[in-house]
Amino acid sequence: MKVEKAARLLQQNVGAIRKTGGNEMVKENLAQVQENIRRACERAGRDPNEVTLIAVSKTKPVPMLEEAYEAGSRDFGENKVQEIVDKHPQLPQDIRWHMIGHLQRNKVKYIIDQVCLIHSVDSLRLAKEISSQAEKKQVNADILIEVNIAGEESKFGVSAEDAAQLIEEVSVLPHIRVKGLMAIAPFVTNPEDNREYFRQIRKLAVDIDAKNIDNVTMSVLSMGMTGDYMVAIEEGATMVRVGTGIFGERNYK
Numbered sequence: 001m002k003v004e005k006a007a008r009l010l011q012q013n014v015g016a017i018r019k020t021g022g023n024e025m026v027k028e029n030l031a032q033v034q035e036n037i038r039r040a041c042e043r044a045g046r047d048p049n050e051v052t053l054i055a056v057s058k059t060k061p062v063p064m065l066e067e068a069y070e071a072g073s074r075d076f077g078e079n080k081v082q083e084i085v086d087k088h089p090q091l092p093q094d095i096r097w098h099m100i101g102h103l104q105r106n107k108v109k110y111i112i113d114q115v116c117l118i119h120s121v122d123s124l125r126l127a128k129e130i131s132s133q134a135e136k137k138q139v140n141a142d143i144l145i146e147v148n149i150a151g152e153e154s155k156f157g158v159s160a161e162d163a164a165q166l167i168e169e170v171s172v173l174p175h176i177r178v179k180g181l182m183a184i185a186p187f188v189t190n191p192e193d194n195r196e197y198f199r200q201i202r203k204l205a206v207d208i209d210a211k212n213i214d215n216v217t218m219s220v221l222s223m224g225m226t227g228d229y230m231v232a233i234e235e236g237a238t239m240v241r242v243g244t245g246i247f248g249e250r251n252y253k
């Protein structure tokens with residue numbers, strides 16, 4: 001039964017990815033992803049309005065983002081400061097930009113007032129810089145703490161054990177607000193393999209929430225990508241970050 005379900009989920013994903021090239025590709029993929037989100041919510045007894053779909057547009061040209069915008073996308077995710085700085089002025093101003101990639105301290109100043117949420121904070125040093133740049137621009141920065149849930153060496157993020165302490169330290173900074181956790185699960189072909197990691201993230205958020213730290217909420221769980229967003233939603237994700245499933249494969253050349 002479990003295997004059948006996994007196979008079906010994977011099939012739906014592959015269906016979305018295959019539709020590359022041609023007209024209306026982004027629009028069709030987006031509709032498929034939204035339908036998958038709706039179904040995952042139904043399985044989990046959740047309201048689809050609780051789940052924000054972030055269209056991960058890194059490496060993709062502005063016209064593709066415009067197509068997604070016209071089809072209703074308002075949340076876009078990028079992993080490079082330069083790309084946000086380039087794309088931001090070219091697209092409608094009601095877009096909510098999400099910084100989802102590793103952020104260097106010396107680049108915080110370029111995006112601090114351009115993004116609605118920084119998903120990838122994993123050190124006090126970075127948080128301090130975000131708070132001080134936010135102060136200069138007279139804004140409060142909303143952030144997530146990135147957790148390296150599987151302890152993978154290749155990934156950024158604080159360990160699950162150290163997350164609560166980092167959050168306590170960050171919470172006292174004046175211009176920053178912790179809104180929840182972000183995790184990048186391992187790359188797997190069977191999304192079921194990541195279910196346990198998503199559960200652990202959810203549990204970690206519940207535990208941290210129970211500490212009632214001032215200025216900290218655990219309202220956002222940013223987890224799930226093209227390969228596993230449906231499982232992530234079943235396990236409580238409130239933001240899913242889908243790139244390939246919407247825009248097709250990326251070409252890094």
Ligand SMILES: *Cc1c(COP(=O)(O)O)cnc(C)c1O
Pocket residue numbers: 056058079100101184225226227241242243244245
């Ligand atoms: C690229 C990226 C994604 C999207 O990955 P896909 O597999 O293309 O959906 C999600 N999250 C982060 C942090 C990324 O860098």
